[in-house]
Amino acid sequence: xxxxxxxxxxxxxxxxxxxxxxxxxxxxxxxxxxxxxxxxxxxxxxxxxxxxxxxxxxxxxxxxxxxxxxxxxxxxxxxxxxxxxxxxxxxxxxxxxxxxxxxxxxxxxxxxxxxxxxxxxxxxxxxxxxxxxxxxxxxxxxxxxxxxxxxxxxxxxxxxxxxxxxxxxxxxxxxxxx
Amino acid sequence: xxxxxxxxxxxxxxxxxxxxxxxxxxxxxxxxxxxxxxxxxxxxxxxxxxxxxxxxxxxxxxxxxxxxxxxxxxxxxxxxxxxxxxxxxxxxxxxxxxxxxxxxxxxxxxxxxxxxxxxxxxxxxxxxxxxxxxxxxxxxxxxxxxxxxxxxxxxxxxxxxxxxxxxxxxxxxxxxxxxxxxxxxxxxxxxxxxxxxxxxxxxxxxxxxxxxxxxxxxxxxxxxxxxxxxxxxxxxxxxxxxxxxxxxxxxxxxxxxxxxxxxxxxxxxxxxxxxxxxxxxxxxxxxxxxxxxxxxxxxxxxxxxxxxxxxxxxxxxxxxxxxxxxxxxxxxxxxxxxxxxxxxxxxxxxxxxxxxxxxxxxxxxxxxxxxxxxxxxxxxxxxxxxxxxxxxxxxxxxxxxxxxxxxxxxxxxxxxxxxxxxxxxxxxxxxxxxxxxxxxxxxxxxxx
Numbered sequence: 001x002x003x004x005x006x007x008x009x010x011x012x013x014x015x016x017x018x019x020x021x022x023x024x025x026x027x028x029x030x031x032x033x034x035x036x037x038x039x040x041x042x043x044x045x046x047x048x049x050x051x052x053x054x055x056x057x058x059x060x061x062x063x064x065x066x067x068x069x070x071x072x073x074x075x076x077x078x079x080x081x082x083x084x085x086x087x088x089x090x091x092x093x094x095x096x097x098x099x100x101x102x103x104x105x106x107x108x109x110x111x112x113x114x115x116x117x118x119x120x121x122x123x124x125x126x127x128x129x130x131x132x133x134x135x136x137x138x139x140x141x142x143x144x145x146x147x148x149x150x151x152x153x154x155x156x157x158x159x160x161x162x163x164x165x166x167x168x169x170x171x172x173x174x175x176x177x178x
Numbered sequence: 179x180x181x182x183x184x185x186x187x188x189x190x191x192x193x194x195x196x197x198x199x200x201x202x203x204x205x206x207x208x209x210x211x212x213x214x215x216x217x218x219x220x221x222x223x224x225x226x227x228x229x230x231x232x233x234x235x236x237x238x239x240x241x242x243x244x245x246x247x248x249x250x251x252x253x254x255x256x257x258x259x260x261x262x263x264x265x266x267x268x269x270x271x272x273x274x275x276x277x278x279x280x281x282x283x284x285x286x287x288x289x290x291x292x293x294x295x296x297x298x299x300x301x302x303x304x305x306x307x308x309x310x311x312x313x314x315x316x317x318x319x320x321x322x323x324x325x326x327x328x329x330x331x332x333x334x335x336x337x338x339x340x341x342x343x344x345x346x347x348x349x350x351x352x353x354x355x356x357x358x359x360x361x362x363x364x365x366x367x368x369x370x371x372x373x374x375x376x377x378x379x380x381x382x383x384x385x386x387x388x389x390x391x392x393x394x395x396x397x398x399x400x401x402x403x404x405x406x407x408x409x410x411x412x413x414x415x416x417x418x419x420x421x422x423x424x425x426x427x428x429x430x431x432x433x434x435x436x437x438x439x440x441x442x443x444x445x446x447x448x449x450x451x452x453x454x455x456x457x458x459x460x461x462x463x464x465x466x467x468x469x470x471x472x473x474x475x476x477x478x479x480x481x482x483x484x485x486x487x488x489x490x491x492x493x494x495x496x497x498x499x500x501x502x503x504x505x506x507x508x509x510x511x512x513x514x515x516x517x518x519x520x521x522x523x524x525x526x527x528x529x530x531x532x533x534x535x536x537x538x539x540x541x542x543x544x545x546x547x548x549x550x551x552x553x554x555x556x557x558x559x560x561x562x563x564x565x566x567x568x569x570x571x572x573x574x575x576x577x578x579x580x581x582x583x584x585x586x587x588x589x590x591x592x593x594x595x596x597x598x599x600x601x602x603x604x605x606x607x608x609x610x611x612x613x614x615x616x617x618x619x620x621x622x623x624x625x626x
Contacts, residue, residue: 041625054542054543058541085504085505085506086506087504087506097496097499097500097503097504098500098504100496100500101500
């Protein structure tokens with residue numbers, strides 16, 4: 001079955017935010033919004049569910065902390081104990097303060113890097129991937145809202161979108177079979 | 179317009195009266211001669227935990243007894259030493275509580291100045307709350323100055339370096355290190371510096387409040403510009419004087435020891451306590467139906483600051499600790515050795531209260547918007563930072579004869595009650611919204 005999508009283009013983030021609220025109030029389905037920069041509060045206005053990346057970040061941090069503890073225990077205590085500054089490395093707990101900077105750094109390192117990798121995987125992004133961008137101007141100064149047309153009347157939708165402040169409206173028909 | 183509820187006033191007065199009784203009891207039960215000390219210790223050996231009236235003093239004795247159990251117990255020098263520690267205890271308790279409450283209003287003043295200097299858009303709805311908290315500053319300053327005066331005039335002996343014998347080359351107690359520092363650490367200069375800090379801070383507090391009220395009356399933004407310039411100037415003055423104040427009023431308790439980041443360390447504790455109190459007062463007022471323009475996002479931001487400054491405090495605590503621990507230089511490391519040996523519970527307990535609790539309770543974004551969560555964490559943070567100040571002062575003044583008993587809790591109740599009274603009375607003096615601040619609209623609409 002052929003589906004249709006409306007691409008409404010805006011040139012201001014405040015107008016876009018208001019438009020998103022109006023469109024949702026009319027029970028249209030917003031497929032996606034493309035913006036040249038992150039718009040504060042847009043996720044809430046679009047009704048997107050809460051991100052869970054903070055939880056993954058916390059867990060990655062715990063992994064990093066564990067790795068640093070095990071690593072320093074192996075390197076400095078078990079494998080090659082040394083006497084540094086009159087503090088012989090025979091006990092982990094007695095030398096622990098010296099390892100705190102490493103614990104901190106590895107916690108941050110794991111949390112940050114794994115979180116970015118998770119984000120890429122979740123967003124289906126990888127190097128050399130071709131951008132899924134309906135209009136290149138959204139990488140410059142314009143905002144694009146893609147709205148599922150459903151089986152609504154084209155003129156009504158166009159008129160409604162124009163009233164929300166869209167400067168350009170395009171109807172995209174998808175003919176491929178699903 | 180807020181009015182001071184009679185209940186709150188009564189509450190504050192009860193706090194102050196009970197607190198004052200505790201402090202007085204602390205002074206009365208402090209021993210006045212070595213005979214008293216001996217009696218207290220004998221009492222303790224005779225029947226476990228002694229009579230109720232002397233309970234706290236006995237417990238203080240217990241610590242001393244334990245620590246010195248193996249040493250020559252009966253030497254008069256030892257009893258003399260314990261006597262001085264016990265006599266210092268109520269004074270130290272008053273000093274710690276007075277400083278702790280004072281630093282809350284001082285930290286709030288610095289935070290307030292930062293908001294002006296940064297032209298922050300989120301915070302102007304909280305300006306009157308901050309101004310209310312800084313209203314304690316003049317009273318706190320007087321209390322601090324009187325306490326310092328009493329020390330300089332040898333009414334009490336909590337500042338060891340003030341003993342004139344230490345800098346007298348003919349005396350048997352001559353201390354060449356303290357004598358070498360006497361160009362800076364001497365009574366008159368010490369008081370002059372204290373006066374400069376206190377007058378400077380109070381002048382800023384006076385004029386910023388005055389201009390803030392003028393701005394509301396006249397709707398003339400030149401008052402805002404004046405406040406902006408004043409805030410920037412104050413912050414420069416503050417960061418220098420705050421650092422010196424921390425050397426003078428706290429670090430000099432251990433005159434042989436020094437730490438180059440001590441000023442920052444005290445600053446971090448001051449800021450986190452101040453922001454916690456701003457959040458608590460805001461939540462209390464909001465709970466009573468005032469501050470309808472303060473929303474969840476403002477609380478969220480304050481909680482973020484509480485979280486951030488708790489971690490910052492820990493960072494500085496650890497930076498100070500690790501370098502001294504690793505270098506292991508006797509003059510430096512003795513500071514931590516005494517604290518870990520004689521103050522194990524408050525020393526490590528404070529780390530749990532000031533770091534582990536805030537980081538776990540406030541890490542989640544949603545919890546920062548839940549008022550009772552912020553209140554609960556705030557109380558933990560305030561308790562932790564009281565103990566932090568306790569740990570900075572007590573080991574040098576009372577040594578092993580410490581206990582958190584009548585004088586400590588009494589002094590905290592007394593100054594806490596005074597603080598509540600002064601702050602909420604000041605809040606009632608002006609509308610709770612700084613309505614003509616140029617950023618007030620942005621602040622009202624602030625959402626995260």
